Amino acid sequence: MGVMGWVRSWPVLRQLTGADRLGRGAAATSARTGDLTARTATADEVVASICPYCAVGCAQNVYVRDRQVVQIEGNPDSPISRGRLCPKGSASMQLVTGPQREEHVLYRAPYATDWQRIDLGEAMEMVADRVLDARRKGWQDHDEDGNKLARTMGIAGLGGATLDNEENYLIKKLFTAMGAVQIENQARI
Numbered sequence: 001m002g003v004m005g006w007v008r009s010w011p012v013l014r015q016l017t018g019a020d021r022l023g024r025g026a027a028a029t030s031a032r033t034g035d036l037t038a039r040t041a042t043a044d045e046v047v048a049s050i051c052p053y054c055a056v057g058c059a060q061n062v063y064v065r066d067r068q069v070v071q072i073e074g075n076p077d078s079p080i081s082r083g084r085l086c087p088k089g090s091a092s093m094q095l096v097t098g099p100q101r102e103e104h105v106l107y108r109a110p111y112a113t114d115w116q117r118i119d120l121g122e123a124m125e126m127v128a129d130r131v132l133d134a135r136r137k138g139w140q141d142h143d144e145d146g147n148k149l150a151r152t153m154g155i156a157g158l159g160g161a162t163l164d165n166e167e168n169y170l171i172k173k174l175f176t177a178m179g180a181v182q183i184e185n186q187a188r189i
């Protein structure tokens with residue numbers, strides 16, 4: 001770029017001589033920026049979702065290209081968040097693509113200091129075994145006066161803020177069917 005070309009590219013000159021007098025658009029845009037294409041523009045699919053972080057439940061648009069998440073932004077159609085995301089929600093793409101994302105089941109045995117990778121099916125069996133064992137150990141048929149109880153005090157349900165109504169409905173059904181009486185959630189979605 002010659003001297004005149006450099007002078008003409010100077011943002012202040014472009015602001016003073018061009019249509020963008022407030023310097024918030026073309027005058028402040030470099031050639032490098034002009035060459036860039038937004039990931040949202042090249043996505044081949046946009047999937048509506050909900051931010052998983054907190055109970056506000058802000059709506060998200062998840063941009064996908066070649067079946068990979070390439071960007072997550074606020075969904076302006078949401079009456080709750082109207083397109084906005086807080087810094088955590090804005091960074092939630094890292095939950096999917098970040099190198100620290102754990103993609104395998106890890107198990108740390110009692111008194112062990114290291115985690116070991118186990119199969120998901122094996123982990124589910126271990127959870128089921130523990131639930132059944134705790135249910136059995138905490139089972140109460142009758143109280144001290146002979147009144148029927150038919151309940152277990154060995155397990156309880158405590159739901160997180162991002163469980164939605166439908167998930168909590170199913171969790172309540174499951175725990176009640178197992179005889180649990182201590183079932184709580186923090187549903188707001």
Ligand code: SF4
Nearest residue numbers: 051053054058086089
């Ligand atoms: S974007 Fe922020 S406020 Fe909204 S649900 Fe996510 S964490 Fe909560």
